[in-house]
Amino acid sequence: MAMKKAATEDVVQTGKGKFIALEGIDGSGKSTQIQYLAERLKEKQIRYYTTMEPTDSPIGSLIHQIMTGRVKTDNRVIAALFVADRLDHLLNDVNGIAPMLEEGITVISDRYYFSSYAYHSVDMPMDWVISANSQCSDIVKPTATVFIDVAPDTALERIAKNRFHKELFEKKSRLIQVREKYLEAFEKQKDMENIILVDGNRPPEKIAEDIWGQLEKYFL
Ligand code: ADP
Numbered sequence: 157m158a159m160k161k162a163a164t165e166d167v168v169q170t171g172k173g174k175f176i177a178l179e180g181i182d183g184s185g186k187s188t189q190i191q192y193l194a195e196r197l198k199e200k201q202i203r204y205y206t207t208m209e210p211t212d213s214p215i216g217s218l219i220h221q222i223m224t225g226r227v228k229t230d231n232r233v234i235a236a237l238f239v240a241d242r243l244d245h246l247l248n249d250v251n252g253i254a255p256m257l258e259e260g261i262t263v264i265s266d267r268y269y270f271s272s273y274a275y276h277s278v279d280m281p282m283d284w285v286i287s288a289n290s291q292c293s294d295i296v297k298p299t300a301t302v303f304i305d306v307a308p309d310t311a312l313e314r315i316a317k318n319r320f321h322k323e324l325f326e327k328k329s330r331l332i333q334v335r336e337k338y339l340e341a342f343e344k345q346k347d348m349e350n351i352i353l354v355d356g357n358r359p360p361e362k363i364a365e366d367i368w369g370q371l372e373k374y375f376l
């Protein structure tokens with residue numbers, strides 16, 4: 157099967173790859189922690205590939221156009237597009253997650269279906285969102301979902317330092333809601349999923365140590 161080469165060293169690794177999903181509200185430090193984690197995996201000579209949702213596929217591009225206001229549609233359509241983007245993320249034969257895991261490559265994703273559970277259930281029933289994503293959880297359940305829990309105020313401060321945001325107030329109330337929905341989703345799914353909660357209100361190196369301390373056992 158044709159496959160884009162992952163950003164890895166050439167190392168022999170037997171068995172299936174691990175799938176680690178990073179979750180958190182906007183500005184929680186996911187991409188920062190992915191860099192730390194990738195560094196660890198590189199040191200340990202573990203083959204890995206980093207990716208994110210929404211993806212850069214045609215479906216992901218449509219989502220980006222909706223999120224920037226270039227294309228308008230209903231919230232239910234957006235939730236369904238995220239499912240379509242995720243299925244393509246899992247199954248496509250160029251850089252699909254499922255074939256990579258099958259090849260023994262560890263995949264780290266910035267967001268996966270818990271993002272849908274949290275973000276879309278602000279506007280619609282969470283059970284609808286969970287069942288709309290059921291194909292994805294049947295195809296690939298993460299080895300672990302790491303939730304970086306950050307106070308919405310802290311996340312907003314971090315975002316404001318880097319980006320221009322004119323609707324900060326609106327954003328804050330949304331981040332509060334999304335964080336609550338994440339916690340609700342974790343509680344709902346706790347018997348079916350391996351969820352690791354970390355305190356993200358600390359220096360990045362401390363958070364990285366904490367995350368690695370909890371993930372190391374999957375890479376022994
Ligand atoms: P996300 O990918 O979740 O949106 P980022 O990793 O891009 O978050 O982090 C958002 C901003 O906050 C960046 O400017 C980053 O440098 C900064 N940042 C990330 N982690 C921390 C931390 N633990 N403490 C302080 N600032 C952080």
Ligand code: TYD
Pocket residue numbers: 181182183186209210238266267268269271272273275276
């Ligand atoms: P983006 O700017 O790509 O990244 P981030 O905030 O993670 O640095 O924005 C992704 C946005 O898409 C974010 O606000 C969460 C949202 N989202 C959903 O609403 N549903 C989903 O299923 C996913 C994966 C993301």
